[in-house]
Amino acid sequence: MKQFSANLPQKAYTAQQVRDNEALAAEQSGTTLSQLMQRAGSAVAAYVQSYCQSQELDGAYTVVLCGKGNNAGDGYIAAKLLKEVGLRVVVWSLFDPSLLKGDAQDAFKAFVDFGGDVTRKCPLDLDEAAITIDAVFGGGFHGQLPEAVQSAFDSIENASTYKVSVDIPSGVNGTTSEVSDNAFQADVTVTFIALKQGMLTGQARGCCGQILFAGLGVAKAFSKLVAGTSSFSSEVQHFRSIPVRAYDSYKHQLGHVLLIGGGKGMAGAIRLAAEACLRSGAGLVSVATHPDNVGAVLQGRYELMVHGVETAPHLHALLEKATIVVLGPGLGLDAWAKELFFACSEVTCPLVIDADGLTLLAQNPQALKATVVTPHLGEAKRLLDKNDVEYVHHRFELAEKVYQTTKAITVLKGPGTIIQGYERRNINRSGTPAMASAGMGDVLSGIIAALLAQQVPTFAAVCLAVYIHGLAAEEAAKDGALGLVASDLFSHIRRILG
Numbered sequence: 001m002k003q004f005s006a007n008l009p010q011k012a013y014t015a016q017q018v019r020d021n022e023a024l025a026a027e028q029s030g031t032t033l034s035q036l037m038q039r040a041g042s043a044v045a046a047y048v049q050s051y052c053q054s055q056e057l058d059g060a061y062t063v064v065l066c067g068k069g070n071n072a073g074d075g076y077i078a079a080k081l082l083k084e085v086g087l088r089v090v091v092w093s094l095f096d097p098s099l100l101k102g103d104a105q106d107a108f109k110a111f112v113d114f115g116g117d118v119t120r121k122c123p124l125d126l127d128e129a130a131i132t133i134d135a136v137f138g139g140g141f142h143g144q145l146p147e148a149v150q151s152a153f154d155s156i157e158n159a160s161t162y163k164v165s166v167d168i169p170s171g172v173n174g175t176t177s178e179v180s181d182n183a184f185q186a187d188v189t190v191t192f193i194a195l196k197q198g199m200l201t202g203q204a205r206g207c208c209g210q211i212l213f214a215g216l217g218v219a220k221a222f223s224k225l226v227a228g229t230s231s232f233s234s235e236v237q238h239f240r241s242i243p244v245r246a247y248d249s250y251k252h253q254l255g256h257v258l259l260i261g262g263g264k265g266m267a268g269a270i271r272l273a274a275e276a277c278l279r280s281g282a283g284l285v286s287v288a289t290h291p292d293n294v295g296a297v298l299q300g301r302y303e304l305m306v307h308g309v310e311t312a313p314h315l316h317a318l319l320e321k322a323t324i325v326v327l328g329p330g331l332g333l334d335a336w337a338k339e340l341f342f343a344c345s346e347v348t349c350p351l352v353i354d355a356d357g358l359t360l361l362a363q364n365p366q367a368l369k370a371t372v373v374t375p376h377l378g379e380a381k382r383l384l385d386k387n388d389v390e391y392v393h394h395r396f397e398l399a400e401k402v403y404q405t406t407k408a409i410t411v412l413k414g415p416g417t418i419i420q421g422y423e424r425r426n427i428n429r430s431g432t433p434a435m436a437s438a439g440m441g442d443v444l445s446g447i448i449a450a451l452l453a454q455q456v457p458t459f460a461a462v463c464l465a466v467y468i469h470g471l472a473a474e475e476a477a478k479d480g481a482l483g484l485v486a487s488d489l490f491s492h493i494r495r496i497l498g
């Protein structure tokens with residue numbers, strides 16, 4: 001049996017679901033909990049060994065940080081196995097080992113009996129440790145890390161040691177994705193039994209590094225037993241839902257998107273959204289923008305039909321022709337913006353609202369019926385009632401509340417973007433911190449609109465657009481520049497899929 005794999009499952013669960021059901025899943029698989037812990041420690045040791053081999057680190061120093069629960073049990077087992085194969089291993093216990101119970105206590109004893117060193121102080125200059133394993137907290141963690149743990153992690157963060165987390169990086173809440181100050185920043189996390197949704201989104205995603213999966217021989221039984229909370233996917237399968245273009249197809253068959261935005265002096269965002277829309281395959285793309293911006297938006301992208309719009313009546317004729325409308329990029333919040341916003345109340349085709357359009361929607365929740373909203377964290381909070389926001393503690397709750405409030409498929413942007421629709425939630429594998437690059441957020445609504453224009457079903461269109469957008473953001477991150485590469489990636493992926 002392969003002990004760990006980089007191929008991740010498509011269902012994600014809360015850490016609590018895993019804790020509540022692992023015993024039963026083990027029982028149904030004819031496995032005891034202590035065997036499970038043995039396999040968990042063994043999977044981590046196998047990974048560390050493979051890393052050492054690939055880096056030619058013979059007899060490397062490994063520090064295993066241990067806590068007081070079962071996560072520490074996995075750590076002690078890994079420590080013993082690595083010592084057995086000749087690595088120099090020392091356990092730095094951040095809690096008194098007398099707190100360990102049951103299988104974790106047995107694992108501790110076995111390590112000590114084998115001659116393993118356990119110390120309560122930092123055992124060596126951490127730069128000398130080729131590898132540091134984090135077995136302090138796993139699925140049982142919530143809240144803030146104790147101060148002593150934070151200061152230990154602080155010293156590790158600055159050391160040139162390769163960091164491996166056991167199950168979940170300590171400091172990450174595997175159910176909610178809330179992250180403690182000074183949470184462990186792993187290069188690799190070997191996670192057990194099931195993917196935990198809390199690891200996959202927001203700041204938590206960055207703490208995990210690469211995620212490897214170890215089913216411990218009970219993953220199948222677990223997934224039969226428990227319904228997942230989210231799917232975690234690159235949604236590559238959705239590419240098949242894009243209709244194949246007939247050789248004799250023409251632009252009028254491939255949708256007509258109207259993008260509304262770009263207030264006085266703000267031509268950039270709407271141009272980016274419109275260009276992304278065009279390059280992601282929409283048949284016709286029109287832009288309604290402030291008259292001052294027409295030249296700037298059209299410049300170098302002559303496929304766009306750009307209209308200077310002074311007042312709402314100018315917009316009516318354009319709205320009549322549109323099959324998809326995007327409202328908001330660079331719209332602003334002034335009287336001009338508000339007039340166009342309210343004019344969209346007559347929209348009967350799918351409506352994607354982003355950016356300033358969302359701020360105006362927050363102020364006038366009944367005015368428009370959005371099909372898709374694409375908020376970042378701040379915009380999402382604005383969309384909720386003040387009292388509601390107070391009781392929202394994490395990204396999943398936030399996405400769900402926005403969905404309930406707007407009844408629009410909600411795309412909560414950020415690393416591991418959450419897409420929340422009716423009874424379905426997708427956490428996208430892509431969606432990177434490169435969103436921080438100027439303009440990267442602006443292109444998403446354009447890509448979504450283009451896919452809707454091509455008759456891709458709404459949820460699939462959104463998942464796919466977020467995927468394409470994430471890849472584009474990654475490219476942009478590599479370049480250090482705005483890689484407006486959505487269409488290039490799009491056609492590239494289509495080619496790969498044949």
Ligand SMILES: NC(=O)C1=CN([C@@H]2O[C@H](COP(=O)(O)OP(=O)(O)OC[C@H]3O[C@@H](n4cnc5c(N)ncnc54)[C@H](O)[C@@H]3O)[C@@H](O)[C@H]2O)[C@@H](O)CC1
Nearest residue numbers: 033036037040069070071137138139140141142143144167
């Ligand atoms: N149940 C089992 O037998 C198995 C458990 N496994 C491992 O066990 C882990 C879960 O173990 P546990 O449930 O013991 O939990 P942890 O080892 O994650 O946590 C240990 C203890 O820390 C406490 N704690 C939580 N938040 C805290 C905070 N902010 N400050 C201080 N203390 C805090 C908890 O109350 C818990 O008692 C998994 O992540 C996995 O690594 C695996 O070995 C597979 C088998």
Ligand SMILES: [K+]
Nearest residue numbers: 137166168170
């Ligand atoms: K851990």
